Amino acid sequence: MNSLPQELIDAVIDSLPRSSLLSSSLVAKQWQRRSQQRALKKIRFPSEAQVDRWCTDFPQDPEGIVSYVHVAEFAGIDSWYDSTIFGRALKGLSSLTELRVSVTGIPDELPTQISRGELGKGITILRLQYTSCTLATTMSVIHSLPNLKVLSIVDPRVGSEGPLRSHPVTSRRAPLDSLELWGDVDVGGIGKALAESGFTFRRLSLEVDPSGVEQLVMLSSETVAKLALYGV
């Protein structure tokens, strides 16, 4: 087994179903790294306890297995007993490129925690589904990710409390690849806030009823190549 070239071993591991990766990581030392990289590429945290355990079991180590995580999803955590845990977990994920937050509260501290470190620079995809937080926090999270390319916001539950932090015009950036903005009541405010912050997009996928959406189309008029209108 040890005489096999690493490329061949990697190809075999890449063809395995995800459910086999734990076993394949135990075959031999040569099999361990690639198996772990694949197994941990996407991780999902379904509870605060799991997040807490992750922070305890895998302290920050830029070269360690934590760096294998590229996609992290926090799901079903309506509210946090310890509002700093979300940020601490993210801080350790040095290779993160995609952050998904579903049916989960976003603590007001999170944007500041992201902005403090290098984490925000790696994230290019942000997906928020049924999140609950203030509009100010939602916008601050978006602003804390300077290299964002894909933004998806579906049915957010946005609280009205908290003033919107103003972001200087100089923070405006190149057009993002895409914005998906769907929902009933609260997406209008987000659309408006995005437009007022100067975000532009190449692809827009919008529910058209909420206010604020028209500004996005107008502001992205020079850049938008694909426009999808839903619920009309």
Added chain:
Amino acid sequence: MDFPDGFARKIPHHTLSLPALTALDINLQAGDPSPNLITILSSISSAPALDSITFEHIMWSIVHPSFQGPWADMDRWLVRVAQQARVQGGLSVMLRLWPKGMPVWEGFLRDFRRAGGQIKTDAHN
């Protein structure tokens, strides 16, 4: 016409230029084109690179297009866009989720077809 939150009234007609737009997807859910949609589309003054428009409807069989009403408004808008299109082959309309075996109504988007526009379907079961 009642626009939610002053939404559609904010876009003046024929003022929006979308020079990079190549594809427009419109999901109609289960209804005809709404006044809001027509207003939004009417705001587009030019989209010269647009080469495909897709209409998706979950129940095409219940649609009753006529020479008046929202589909007629849509037809007029399509004619205007088709006449402006500078893409090779012209503008085409795709009807997504079209019932397999069902012919496209003869007069559907009549003026658009007369203007050289093409209608395609992706017939499914």
